[in-house]
Amino acid sequence: MSARSAALPSVDSARQRSHRPLHARLYDRIRKAILSGALSPGARLPSARAMALEAGVSRGTVDVAYARLSVEGFLVTRGAAGTFVTSPLPIPPRGAPPSPARDPRPAPHGRAALRPFQVGVPAVDAFPVATWSRLLGRHARRARASDLARSDPCGDGALREAVAAHLAVSRGVVARAEQVMITGGYHGALGLLARALARPGDRAWLEDPGYHRTRDALELAGLRLAAVPVDAEGLVVARGVALAPRARFAFVTPSHQMPLGMALSLPRRLALLAWARGAGAWVVEDDYDGEFQHASAPLPALKSLDDQGRVIYAGTFSKSMFPALRLGFLVVPDGAHDALARAASLLHPPPPLAVQRAVADFLGEGHFARHVRRMRALYAERRGALARALEELASPHLQLDPGAGGLHLTARLTGARDGEVVERAALLGLAPGALSSYQVRAGRGRLEGLLLGFAALPAPRARKAVSRLAQAIEQAREAPPPCTPEPPPARPTRVGRR
Structure with missing residues (x-):
C-alpha cells in the first residue's frame, strides 16, 4: 500500500468495537481519511486485491466499499490506471488550508507540471525513457542475494569506474575509481563535505551572486560566508584573498557561473589554485552543467589543472539525465578521502544499487554520450x-x-x-x-x-x-511600490518595579 494509504486505521482494530458489516467499516475509514486530508485529492488507492490483503478482508468487501464511495463522489475509477480520490473533491477536506492560486490547467496525475522558464530542468521530454527503463529492469531482474545485504557507502564499483572513465574523456579530469564517491545528488555531496571537512565557524568563499541552495546549506552547517564578487572573468580571486585570506573553502562554478553564465578565466583559475595551495584550503568545483556549451566545445574542468590535490570536483546527472534521479558524485583528493568515506558510511547513502548499475551501463554502453550530443x-x-x-x-x-x-x-x-x-x-x-x-x-x-x-x-x-x-x-x-510602514511610536519607559 502506498505511504498515503498506510495512515488508514486498521479494519481489524475496529472489529471488537462495532457490529457493522466489514464493507461499511472499510467505507468509514476511507471516507474519514479523505475528509481529514490524509488522502489528498488525486491520490491513488491500492487495487481491490491489494487492499483486501492489507485489510484482511475479502475482495468483494473492498469492491462494495469502493463502489459506494464512487457513487457518493469520493472516488473515481480510471480503468486499468486504478482508483483515485476525486480531484477536486465535492467538498473540501476538513481543516484543510485554503489552496493558493494555481495555474488552472491540471497537471497529469502523479506528475508535477513543467512550467515555462523553470531553471535547472533539462529536456525530460527528450530523454530516452525506453532505454533507461530497459537498463533499470535488467538490473532489477539480476539482483542477487548478496546484493540485499550491504552496499558500498562510497558507491557501486562499476559506476565509480564508469564515472572516472567518462570524466577523463569529457572533462579532462584524471582520477582513479577509488577517488570517485557516489552521492545523493549535489546536495548530498554538500552534506558530506560540511560534515566531514568543515567545522562551525570556518570561513568559506562563495560567489556573489551565487547558487542560493549552496549558500543555504553552508549557513545551515554553521560556516561563515565571504561573499566574493564576480566580473566578466568570473570570481575575483584577489577580492576573496582580501576578504578571507585563510578561508577553509572556496565554492565555485568555473565552467558556467551560476547564475550569470561567464566562465572563470585561465589567469583566475591559476590564481585560485595558488591561493588554495598556500592557504591549505579546499576548492569545491560545482560542475553542474559543464557538458553544455553552445558557442564552443565544453571547457576543461578546473580539476584538470589541479596538481596539488586541493580541488574537490562535484558533478551531478540531474541536468544531463533527469532531476528525479538524484545521483551525483565527488572526485576526492587523497588528502580528503578518508574523512569523506567515514562520513559516507554514516550519512547520505547513495541511490539504490539497481539505479547505480543502470547509470553505469547508460555511461558504458554509449547511451549517455549520444544523449548529451542530441x-x-x-x-x-x-x-x-x-x-x-x-x-x-x-x-x-x-x-x-x-x-x-x-x-x-x-x-x-x-x-x-x-x-x-x-x-x-x-x-x-x-x-x-x-x-x-x-x-x-x-x-x-x-x-x-x-x-x-x-x-x-x-x-x-x-x-x-x-x-x-x-x-x-x-x-x-x-503595481504601486511597496509602502514602508511608519514605525510605531516609542512606548514610554516605565520606572519602578517590573
Whole structure:
C-alpha cells in the first residue's frame, strides 16, 4: 500500500468495537481519511486485491466499499490506471488550508507540471525513457542475494569506474575509481563535505551572486560566508584573498557561473589554485552543467589543472539525465578521502544499487554520450527560439546577458522588481527565477533580473511564453511600490518595579 494509504486505521482494530458489516467499516475509514486530508485529492488507492490483503478482508468487501464511495463522489475509477480520490473533491477536506492560486490547467496525475522558464530542468521530454527503463529492469531482474545485504557507502564499483572513465574523456579530469564517491545528488555531496571537512565557524568563499541552495546549506552547517564578487572573468580571486585570506573553502562554478553564465578565466583559475595551495584550503568545483556549451566545445574542468590535490570536483546527472534521479558524485583528493568515506558510511547513502548499475551501463554502453550530443543540438534550437522571441516580443525593460552555456538565459530588468515579476508570472503559469535571490550581499546594490530556463521549453511554445512574461512585467511595472510602514511610536519607559 502506498505511504498515503498506510495512515488508514486498521479494519481489524475496529472489529471488537462495532457490529457493522466489514464493507461499511472499510467505507468509514476511507471516507474519514479523505475528509481529514490524509488522502489528498488525486491520490491513488491500492487495487481491490491489494487492499483486501492489507485489510484482511475479502475482495468483494473492498469492491462494495469502493463502489459506494464512487457513487457518493469520493472516488473515481480510471480503468486499468486504478482508483483515485476525486480531484477536486465535492467538498473540501476538513481543516484543510485554503489552496493558493494555481495555474488552472491540471497537471497529469502523479506528475508535477513543467512550467515555462523553470531553471535547472533539462529536456525530460527528450530523454530516452525506453532505454533507461530497459537498463533499470535488467538490473532489477539480476539482483542477487548478496546484493540485499550491504552496499558500498562510497558507491557501486562499476559506476565509480564508469564515472572516472567518462570524466577523463569529457572533462579532462584524471582520477582513479577509488577517488570517485557516489552521492545523493549535489546536495548530498554538500552534506558530506560540511560534515566531514568543515567545522562551525570556518570561513568559506562563495560567489556573489551565487547558487542560493549552496549558500543555504553552508549557513545551515554553521560556516561563515565571504561573499566574493564576480566580473566578466568570473570570481575575483584577489577580492576573496582580501576578504578571507585563510578561508577553509572556496565554492565555485568555473565552467558556467551560476547564475550569470561567464566562465572563470585561465589567469583566475591559476590564481585560485595558488591561493588554495598556500592557504591549505579546499576548492569545491560545482560542475553542474559543464557538458553544455553552445558557442564552443565544453571547457576543461578546473580539476584538470589541479596538481596539488586541493580541488574537490562535484558533478551531478540531474541536468544531463533527469532531476528525479538524484545521483551525483565527488572526485576526492587523497588528502580528503578518508574523512569523506567515514562520513559516507554514516550519512547520505547513495541511490539504490539497481539505479547505480543502470547509470553505469547508460555511461558504458554509449547511451549517455549520444544523449548529451542530441541535447546540445536540441538546446541550441530551444535557446535560439527563446532568444528570438525575447528580442521580438519582450519588454524593452528586459536585456539579455551574453551567456554562452548552460540551460538558462539571464536577462537584466529595469523599471520593476524581479520578485514582483516572478510573482505575477507565476499567476500566468510561468516559473522564471529572480536574479536578486542569488545575491549574497544586497548592500553592494540590488541586482534585478530574471533567469529563464529554456531546456524544457519546446521551440514552438517560446513566443507564447514570452508574450505572457511581457504581460507579467507590465503588471509589475504598474503595481504601486511597496509602502514602508511608519514605525510605531516609542512606548514610554516605565520606572519602578517590573
